[in-house]
Amino acid sequence: MNYILEARELRKEYPGRLALRGLNLQIAPGEVFCLLGQNGAGKSTTINLFLGFVAPTSGAAFVNGVEVAAQPLKIKEYLAYIPEQVMLYPHLTGLENLSLFSSLAGFQYKEPELQAYLARAGLSTEAARRRVGTYSKGMRQKVGIAIAVAKHAKVLLLDEPTSGLDPKASNEFSELLRQLSAEGTAVLMATHDIFRAKEVGTRVGIMREGKLVDVRPTAALNAHELEQLYLTYMHD
């Protein structure tokens, strides 16, 4: 099987701290893999390693079969990233920010297309024309989602993406993820939100102290079982 994301014995050590201890992970196209775990468990480090933001101490990460450390620029053509806090140029409008980041990704859209991407992410036409400096965190998050979608990436790397979104916007986001997944986009999402993970994830992985300690298909668990499983690992 061809995996769009793969980690082989991926290890990351910072001075005085082992952040990731030999992670092995494969994610197929269309899969939504949710990483659960406490702060410092290694979720963000995993995402940063796939993004090439940090170099692995040993092991390798692959995106679409391309090793991240070998071709850090190439793999970014396949990836879109939504951080926990989407920060944008405050003096530019939502439209201008989307235009800027899409252009950097190699896509030059006309204004109606940009409006459509922002609308799909849940941002109104009026808001899209305002400066981002006036936006709430949730509105910025929506522009971040629009940037990711407009990139037509094969993989979405999401780090607590629904943090700051209201319940309605979170639901819209979940729906969007399901659509993208159905279109073949793979998703790796680090989250604390067990219920969101159950809702949109095809598999969940529980991380603890830099190790992926359990991986389960969400279809085999109900929300309560997933919560119990999570709490069990957190309390051991």
Next chain:
Amino acid sequence: MSQLTLFRLLLTYEWWHFRAARGLVLLTGLLLATGLYGIYYGTTEIERQRQHLATLPELTHHNVAELQQKFPDSADAGEIGYYHTTYAAHHPDAWAALSLGQRDVNPYYVKLRLLGLQAQLYATDNVNPVKSLSGNFDLAFVLVYLLPLLIIALSFNLLSSEREQGLLPLLLAQPVRPALLVGAKLAFRMGVVLGLAWLLSAIGMGWAGVPLDGRVLLWLVFVTAYALFWFGAVLVVTALQRSSAVNAVALVGTWLLLVVLIPGLLNLGVAAARPVPQGLALTIKQREEIHAGWDRPKAQTMNRFFAHYPQWRDTATIRERFVWRWYYAFQHLGDVSVEPLAAAYARGLQQRFVLVEQLNVLSPAINAQTSLNALAGTDLPTHLQFQSSARAYHDSLRAYYYPFLFRQVPFTHADYAREPTHSFTSQPELPTAYRGLGKLLLTVAGTFALGLVLMRRRAISPR
């Protein structure tokens, strides 16, 4: 998407950011206004000097008319030499308006009579010392001292602002080389700064009416290289990936070091390393020698004089109580007595200049100022050349008047017109400017090389 297309896009986005940052637009406008004032100041000052110089022949004619009225027929040449004033004028090159250099502190004309030269050479008009202290506000000042501050204001947060705003993770997640991001940011700022510097230079050149020769290109290359040096410094600081505040302190500190501290220390160091006899000491010694001439036996004075001018040895022995040729002989001997001091003074100044030129590699600001002054013909060597020409002119006046004095030929009205005249126009010191440019280009290359090495050694961190 090709790298070139991406680069163009990045430049467009930099324009968006620049346009939105009202403070930077205002600052750029302020520098433009400051530069225009610098051009106005320089051209006005040079025009004032030109107008002043233009009145000098008129003053001489007026003086001649007075003497012709005072001496209706002919006169003793000694009387004429005593009362007749003429001028050695230092005409500015058109470029002087852009870089006034030492034209404000050194006299641009010298009023001469047939008396001892040295005291006249240093007897200048009084100038307001506070005005001298504040210095010139010409275009060169704006470009050398203020332009780096605009570069710092535009670039101190080249990448750190994105990091501090939390934008870098999203930016670096795009398939764009970080080097291209930094390159585009630098290139845009270079475009703004160099566009401004070239625009001001073009306006200044047009306003000053400089001839369209190689110096136009030399000036532009120099200004470009100087601005690039500061962008190199920005690159080095950016590569260290510190906060905007640290970057600002580092760059302003560099500016203070290179533009204020090193020039000040160099000034003190050079003055200590190359001591120069005081001009006042020279004047006093000459005056004492001249005054002593009244009390010395005339034969002794004349014999010393004839040692310098043997062609007048056979002229009549002086028996009178006062004759002009004796008077001018001891005036002349006053100059002779301070010749070693005068030579040491000029040599010392020249040596100081040479030492400053050798050490200006320590500060591109000094190098730029020295070189632009050399290009405009307003530096110290040019002033020393003018003084040398004034000495030669005074020698020619003596050569003209002495036959009248020693052969006791009456000085007629027609003889005024045959009197030698003086004219000196600044010439650029191009070798100095070229040497300065060579050093500056090496400094620019070194700074950029350091910045690039630092950038390569440490990948840009998104956080």
